[in-house]
Amino acid sequence: MPDHVAAPYFEAWTGESPAALAAASGNKYLTMAFLQTEAPGSCTAYWNGQPAQPIAKSTFGKDIATIQARGGNVIPSFGGYSADTTNTELADSCTDVDAIAKVYESLVTTYGVSRIDLDIEADSINNTAGIDRRNKAIAKVQRWAERTGRSVEFSYTLPTTTTGLAPNGVALLQNAVDNGARVDVVNIMTFDYYDGATHDMAEDTKTAATGLHAQLAALHPKKNPAKLWKTIGVTEMPGIDDFGPAETFTTDNAVTVKKWAAARGINTLSFWALQRDNGNCVGTGGANNCSGIAQDTWYFSHAFKSFTRR
Template sequence: MFRRKLLTLATTTALAVGAAVGLAAQPASAATPIPDHVFSPYYEMWLGDDISAVSQQAGADHITLAFAQTERQGSCTLYWNGDTSLPIAPSSFGAQVDAIQARGGNVIPSLGGWTADDATEDGQLTELADSCTDVNAIAAQIQKLITTYDVERIDFDIEADSINSSAGVDRRNKALKIVQDWAKANGRTFEVQYTLPTTTQGLAASGKNLLRNAVTNGVEVSVVNVMTFDYWEGDRANMAQDTVTATTGLVSFLKTIYPSKTDAQLWNMVGITEMIGVSDWGVGETFSLANADSVLAFARQKGVAYLSFWALHRDTGGCAGAQTTQDDCSGLAQQKFEFSKKFAPFTSGATDPTDPTDPTDPTDPTDPTDPTCTAAPWSASQVYVAGTTASFEGHTWKAKWWTLGEKPGAATWGPWADLGAC
């Protein structure tokens, strides 16, 4: 994900290298596991504020922390934002993370990001596996992140120059295999989440090569999270529909490297990260509140693992009408944390506002005011939004939320409400 270089980052000539030859034993995690389906927006660590307080205000129990990186190329030491005053230590955000975990939530630290992965501005690659060439030292830094904050999943945001660095890709995956073996030996859970750029039709060759290398190195990838924005393919008419085609293309590729997995298992490896409001492309690529409703429904229908957006500080209408992307507002006319509150019910165990057993559900099939059968035949290739009707096998059906390709009546809690026989 994009962020501007911080002018206040410390520069240093000292090189801190952790030359680990093995990973120390550690007690098993006591934190609450990440749910099977989780909403976890990105949090811009460099903007300040209390992580726990902001997450509570937004109604987001899980937060993805962006970003940990080295202070300069050649270093093997992680810092938050690459700032040497913010080491990976309890003194850096530890109490705030503890507060989130005490409420039953958790954080997902993220390594990399556009600034670390791109050398265009200053010639520096500060993503850990590009900066450091010692696989054991890379593994030791990842282990330190896990044990310092008692986390079970780490996100690796790999893009720009980093995704095209075959040496860095291979070092990272070799280090991840070491850490996963350490975690298993110590009774810990360590889930790898890769966040990758995408086209509107799925991963580019560089993303596919990264995942093939992960398989070759024996890394168990839990989530492949695609950034469904900044396509650089021109203005986009429907960002929600682009999310559908991008993730469908991703699953088609995942089938080729995980042939034993079912479609449901593959969809449960998928992550979706939107850029709310105006993207880096500009107003021609704007993710709206209506798009959020559609993507939430799609994510539920497919059973994806992870739903997110860039970024929590941007979930406010403080710059409505802005023509370019901003760090602290979306560019839309919206309520504060409106996107967060739309996506929050995605997390496993949250109340489903479209539960068909809810007596207040306006699409309840027993509602006597439902319309009579006058709808066009259902089509597998047509997108249906909430409230749209279709006829299928002698009954009229009403879409409870956005759906594509799912037959009416195919699932007990599916997207269709039966309005009765035609």
């Protein structure tokens, strides 16, 4: 992965081609959401929790290879709100750490990816047993990667307040430290604050990331402050988020955040989600297929894509 990468989320359940939308939008990198189990108790992960979509080259393999051939890559993502509230997030569902690790490894060997994202929110961020299993599995995969000469990064995508992670997010990262699991990127979702306030979403991104930086410094006191910034990611929700108009990420906000992210040197700049990057439903909040604001199609993709650099 590049040292600084723009990688918007792609909603993998829509039936669309990630390679086609990546080309149309000008994105070289995508975060593909989501992988989860079909039912609680299972240790088998599928794309969208659907047995017809296993981790196999027959599922998205051609698309991923096409994206890689263009010089990009995808970041498979586990969890998400739906899985995190139905006990089908892999480490919540599966109680076998070795089996969890094998699923992560299978993504690397099947698709040739080099980063795995873990979107942990809602019930999952309070599931201490699942958190511990997940971090133990991460550590196992990292030891496997070292033995086999592979490069595998892990990112955690977590909810945030406007001033940093809530205590349960910090506890998740502390557990990673305790288990010897390296978290390469902590990616905060800078939207859906649900605090009843009217937000300047760009400014709140800055304060949330600054708060996270301080929290990471406390967890890793020996790390250089500049290097800590290189382990931070932010994910925006273009337009009107799930809360409503008081939390609207505007086109001007996108320009501000991209400039700030480049100057600060964070690792990842993302948004939820690629299929929302159009202005086809002005006034609608929280839609899966449009931003709810007046914008050119692919505006946010074009605003963020120059962030990617080695």
